[in-house]
Every structure is written in structure tokens, then in C-alpha cells.
Amino acid sequence: MKGWMGILFALLAIPAAARAGEVRVAVAANFMAPMEKIVPLFEAETGHKALLSFGSTGKFYAQIRNGAPFEVLLAADDATPEKLEREGRGAGRFTYAVGRLALWSRQAGLVDAQGAVLRSGRFARLAVADPKLAPYGAAAYETLGNLGLLETLRPKLVQGENIAQAYQFVATGNAQLGFVALSQVQADGKLKDGSAWIVPASLHAPIRQDALLLGKGKDNPAAAALMRYLRGDKARALIRSYGYDI
Incomplete structure (x- = not known):
């Protein structure tokens, strides 16, 4: 014992x-x-x-x-x-x-506060995540659909497997802008760099x-x-x- x-x-x-x-x-x-x-x-x-x-x-x-x-x-x-x-x-x-989904560019001033840049034609490539694998990608496609821009912009889309790859396309300059997670470009309530539009929650599930x-x-x-x-x-x-x- x-x-x-x-x-x-x-x-x-x-x-x-x-x-x-x-x-x-x-x-x-x-x-x-x-x-x-x-x-x-x-x-x-x-x-x-x-x-x-x-x-x-x-x-x-x-x-x-x-x-x-x-x-x-x-x-x-x-x-x-x-x-x-x-x-x-x-x-x-x-x-x-x-x-929260965000439209982001490394270039300051390219993305406006209303996301009107999507209709401007001022970019060659738009990065998104694969909607079949990444929920943020699905939200991006839903947003474009609700804006009536999906078919117009489809030729410009470059697709990453996940939201990290979509972010890298923009961060490395392979795409002028892209749909990313707000958490990737914001810390302590402030945008880290570039320009961004926080997508209204009403535009996607x-x-x-x-x-x-x-x-x-x-x-x-x-x-x-x-x-x-x-x-x-x-x-x-x-x-x-x-x-x-x-």
C-alpha cells in the first residue's frame, strides 16, 4: 500500500x-x-x-x-x-x-469602398478560391452572381485551391485583385496594405x-x-x- x-x-x-x-x-x-x-x-x-x-x-x-x-x-x-x-x-x-469576404489589391487606391472596380475593366486577372473546396471561393462566386458579373468576369478568373492560394496570387502580383478572407488582409481592425472592399454580408450566404x-x-x-x-x-x-x- x-x-x-x-x-x-x-x-x-x-x-x-x-x-x-x-x-x-x-x-x-x-x-x-x-x-x-x-x-x-x-x-x-x-x-x-x-x-x-x-x-x-x-x-x-x-x-x-x-x-x-x-x-x-x-x-x-x-x-x-x-x-x-x-x-x-x-x-x-x-x-x-x-x-467576412473582402476584395483586395496590393495596389493602393485600386479597390474602392463600393467594389465598383469590378465593373471598371481596370484589371486583367481576378483571383478566387476553388468553390468546390473552399467556402470563401463559393462566397466569391455567389457574390459575383448576385452582382450580375459572373459571366462577364469569368475569363479573368484565376482559381486557387484554397483561400491562401488566392491571396498569394494577389500578393505576388499574378492577379491585380482577388476575393480573400478579410482576416488575411486585416489585423487589429486595420488594413495591412493595399486597398480593399469588405463585401456586404447580404451578397452571399x-x-x-x-x-x-x-x-x-x-x-x-x-x-x-x-x-x-x-x-x-x-x-x-x-x-x-x-x-x-x-
Whole structure:
């Protein structure tokens, strides 16, 4: 009995950080910047480690169905986590952010506050994300359709697999402007550079982004801790600072 008590006391004496685990997280590309700020806070406060992979929600869905080792999914929509939940591949779904779409250019003054540049012909290429894989791409196509510009501008569209690639097309000058996530071009409520039009939410379906605790993470305390942390005041304030609604 004394031997077992000694082992118990020894275990209790181990610092929390030494007992901490790690969680593998699939993160939608639009959420890269805020997540890279959230993770150090999460790790410092919990002792757990988060291993991040960034990409398109559609591709993550296929990878998860094929057995990828992700334990938490931070999607760019609510439909994919809901589908995975229905398939029995996760639980505990909640909306961690509501995204905003922006039309952005590196060139100052090119994009006006009403998005009229889309009708101006002052650009050769317009970057968008793949609407089949990226919810922000679907929102961009819906916006163009509601503006009556989709067929007119279709020859100018250059398509990236995800919103990160769409952003890179504009950032590198391969496209004069593009539809990106507001979080990619704004921090602390201010535009980082260039010019942008924040697309009115009425022009596309809400971009509700859901988190899901996946089956591989259901017994992992680090995964559960991350899900809780994303609902906390510090994470929510940081998410808002990148232009998301909560």
C-alpha cells in the first residue's frame, strides 16, 4: 500500500507541463493568421502543444475520411463539420467564427469602398478560391452572381485551391485583385496594405466556421482543452481583431 501511495504522490508532483499532451489540428487556410496567434497563448496557459496543418476544408474532409490523424477540425464552413458529425466522425460542433469576404489589391487606391472596380475593366486577372473546396471561393462566386458579373468576369478568373492560394496570387502580383478572407488582409481592425472592399454580408450566404472534435481526439485531453480555449474570452477577442464576427 505504501508503495502505491508513493507512486501516486510522485505522479501528482510531476509538473502539469510534463503531463501535457499534443493535439493535431486541421485549420482552414483563412484562419491561419489568428490561429498562429492563438496557439502560443493556448500552449502557455495549458502546457499542451498544438500541431497545425493549413489547407482547404474540402481537402481536409477527404483526408479525414481516409484516416488522417487530425483530432480537431477548424473548418471554413458549417456544412463540412455537420456532415462529419452525421457520419459519426466527430462531435461537439460549435461556430468559432463567422468569416467576412473582402476584395483586395496590393495596389493602393485600386479597390474602392463600393467594389465598383469590378465593373471598371481596370484589371486583367481576378483571383478566387476553388468553390468546390473552399467556402470563401463559393462566397466569391455567389457574390459575383448576385452582382450580375459572373459571366462577364469569368475569363479573368484565376482559381486557387484554397483561400491562401488566392491571396498569394494577389500578393505576388499574378492577379491585380482577388476575393480573400478579410482576416488575411486585416489585423487589429486595420488594413495591412493595399486597398480593399469588405463585401456586404447580404451578397452571399453567411460564412459560419465550425469547430469539430474528431473521433481520433475524443479521448485526448489536449484536444478537449483546445475546443474549450477557442470559446474563451482571449481567443474570441483575438478572432474579432481579424475581422471575424462571433
